Each structure stands twice: as structure tokens, then as C-alpha cells.
Amino acid sequence: MTWLRAILAAGLSVILPGAGHVLSRDWLRAAAFAGLFLAASAFLLPIEQLAAAEPASYDEAIAQATAMAEDVDPMAQFSLSFIALFATIDAAFRALGYPSGGDENADGTTCPECGNDVDPDLEFCHWCTTRLESDAPESETDN
Template sequence: MTWLRAVVAAGLSMVFPGAGHVVIRDWLRALLFAGLYLVTFWLFFPVDQIATAESFSEAMTITSEVDMLSQLTLLFVNLIAAFDAVIRALEFSPNAAGDDGGATCPECGKELDEDLEFCHWCTARLEPSPEEEPAQS
């Protein structure tokens, strides 16, 4: 399941940076990468010409005539967002392990709320520990 989430996050980040981070519920990074993508597009592409284009094909023609450095800059933002989404989805981030002594999810490894019977991060159902099971009479 984790690999599937990582692949989906990477694919969505290649379509629009930040969308992959939404899948893994990393809201701050989603806003960061979406904003970085939009600012990069605004800085390196002729936004005013694209906005005044009369058809979609004309807008694509204008976009394709942009120099290679601008296109590579936008591609670089996409690749960094996809790579970061994969790393975050596979739980390689420094704060994902939850080493502060609290209970962690057996599926995703993130911290759990003790009152819930499921992980609120990955929705995995949690089995109660033997000392928590009620005694049957």
C-alpha cells in the first residue's frame, strides 16, 4: 500500500506539483510546491500572452516557443516535488518515525491517538493489545 501511495503521489506531483503531497496529507508542502510552481511559471513564461490567447492551441503554441532554460526550470520544480512526495510517502522523513515513546501505527509508523481504533493517517484498523481487551464473563 505504501508503494502504491508513493507512485500515485509522484505521478500527481508530475502533473501539478503539490497534488502528490495532498494525497499523503502533507498540506504545508503541498502549498509550498504549488506556490513554487506557480511563481516559476509566472516568472519564466509569458503569462500575459497566454492569458490573451484566443484558443487553447494558440496558448500551447506560445508556451512551446519559450526558451529551453525556462522549460527546464519548470521541469526541475516538477521533479523535485515528485521526488519529495515519494520520500515523504515512503516515510523516510526525519520526523515520521515518532521516537518520542508514543504508540505508532504498524502500517505507516506515524504517531497514534490512543483513543482511536484506527490510524487517522492511513486508516489502518488497529487491533487492541491483550491487556486492553475487556474480560469476558
């Protein structure tokens, strides 16, 4: 199920960077990637062609989109592709449960499913309700 969620998060991030992070409930990263991509799009793409004439038919819309794509310089294409690729890879790794900060919590206080910090005294993650395995062996009681 985790791989399916990672593939879905990556697919959503290809369509719109940040959408895959919404699936993982990582709201800050979702807003950051979506905002970065939309701001770069507004800055790098020739939007004035779209505002100049409204297409009357589907064929005119395709011709106008093709003309706009031909006017985009390679550096703008690379920049937008890089943002989308980075967001896709990040969303996939976050959906697989890798924490964003590295291994600063090496004592096992993160959930293996969602990667959020958990209370070591609990037997489940209070974020995603995944049952946690305890590291200490259970003591047997004598009757």
C-alpha cells in the same frame, strides 16, 4: 497498497506539484510545492501571449500553446522541471512512510505506515489506525 499509494502520489505530483502531498495529507508541503510551482510559472512563463488573443478553435489553441512553449528559455524549463521532479520524488517517499526530518525519532515512536508521531503506550496509530507491533515481549501470567 503502500507502493500503489506512492505511485499515485508521484503521478499526481507530475501533473501539479503538491497534489501528491494532498494524497498523503501533508497539507503544508502540498501548499508549499504548489505555491512554489505556480509562482515560478507566473514569473518564468510568457503569459502575455495567452492574454493577447483567445483561441477560437482547438487547432488555434494548440498552435498558441506550441508557440508559447517555443518562447520559453531553457533555464525556465529546467527550473520548472526541477521543482516538479523534486515534488514528485518527495511525494513518493512521503507516501511510502519516510519521515521528512530524518531519524530524530530512533526510539520507534513513529507509525510505520504514515510516519506520524504516535504515543508509545497505544497499540494503534491514532492518525491512520494502523495496528502497531510492540517491541517488548508480552509477559505470561501464571494461573
